[in-house]
Amino acid sequence: xxxxxxxxxxxxxxxxxxxxxxxxxxxxxxxxxxxxxxxxxxxxxxxxxxxxxxxxxxxxxxxxxxxxxxxxxxxxxxxxxxxxxxxxxxxxxxxxxxxxxxxxxxxxxxxxxxxxxxxxxxxxxxxxxxxxxxxxxxxxxxxxxxxxxxxxxxxxxxxxxxxxxxxxxxxxxxxxxxxxxxxxxxxxxxxxxxxxxxxxxxxxxxxxxxxxxxxxxxxxxxxxxxxxxxxxxxxxxxxxxxxxxxxxxxxxxxxxxxxxxxxxxxxxxxxxxxxxxxxxxxxxxxxxx
Numbered sequence: 001x002x003x004x005x006x007x008x009x010x011x012x013x014x015x016x017x018x019x020x021x022x023x024x025x026x027x028x029x030x031x032x033x034x035x036x037x038x039x040x041x042x043x044x045x046x047x048x049x050x051x052x053x054x055x056x057x058x059x060x061x062x063x064x065x066x067x068x069x070x071x072x073x074x075x076x077x078x079x080x081x082x083x084x085x086x087x088x089x090x091x092x093x094x095x096x097x098x099x100x101x102x103x104x105x106x107x108x109x110x111x112x113x114x115x116x117x118x119x120x121x122x123x124x125x126x127x128x129x130x131x132x133x134x135x136x137x138x139x140x141x142x143x144x145x146x147x148x149x150x151x152x153x154x155x156x157x158x159x160x161x162x163x164x165x166x167x168x169x170x171x172x173x174x175x176x177x178x179x180x181x182x183x184x185x186x187x188x189x190x191x192x193x194x195x196x197x198x199x200x201x202x203x204x205x206x207x208x209x210x211x212x213x214x215x216x217x218x219x220x221x222x223x224x225x226x227x228x229x230x231x232x233x234x235x236x237x238x239x240x241x242x243x244x245x246x247x248x249x250x251x252x253x254x255x256x257x258x259x260x261x262x263x264x265x266x267x268x269x270x271x272x273x274x275x276x277x278x279x280x281x282x283x284x285x286x287x288x289x
Contacts, residue, residue, distance in 0.1 A: 024077030032058030042109020046072025052274035070199020088117035151204030235265030
């Protein structure tokens with residue numbers, strides 16, 4: 001299934017590009033020139049969430065933002081499971097296809113383990129890491145496993161598929177007045193039907209089902225990427241990835257780490273504080289540093 005939505009050029013002033021991965025057709029943007037930065041989104045967002053940051057950075061960096069299969073403008077492939085492991089493999093194929101070298105990877109939400117998963121197997125090509133409100137180890141807290149169980153239940157799966165629950169009642173409920181109605185519609189329009197929302201429905205299950213991948217990342221990230229220059233940009237009002245629960249381990253994983261706290265931001269930091277994130281990335285990875 002292909003999504004036929006065309007983004008507003010005033011909001012998303014980028015050229016759409018396509019990659020025929022082994023799983024299906026993947027949409028991405030590739031803007032600007034300079035050191036490459038790869039932006040990885042989580043659920044229930046898509047590359048649109050990075051629009052302000054890409055627009056701010058593309059005069060200095062080559063900015064690549066990808067839509068995972070099942071999200072944004074990417075295909076909903078037949079036979080695809082929408083697992084974090086599958087998304088990771090597709091992202092790795094795109095990195096190799098674009099021949100990215102000396103690149104920075106930014107991951108938010110599920111984009112953290114997806115981006116890090118692709119980066120650990122290409123560690124010699126990774127320049128640096130940016131992580132925001134994410135995790136790369138098993139989420140064992142009761143609140144996380146309970147959320148996964150509830151959202152995986154038959155009634156909630158129906159609401160995700162039929163009522164677009166994760167977009168309407170999670171993303172848009174948080175962002176509220178941050179977005180114009182047209183911006184909000186850009187999140188709705190790429191998930192137009194129950195058939196299109198299979199990827200959304202799968203993500204809560206992955207909190208528990210992706211444990212083998214997260215167990216591996218818990219070992220591999222410190223071992224293979226722990227010495228990479230790292231930036232943590234954290235929404236301090238996030239109820240899912242609470243700073244006190246996640247930042248200490250993040251800080252100790254990396255030996256060369258800067259932390260930028262975003263005191264007014266919730267989970268969707270790219271919408272809350274794009275200028276602060278842009279400034280932090282520019283400062284952290286400037287060539288003169």
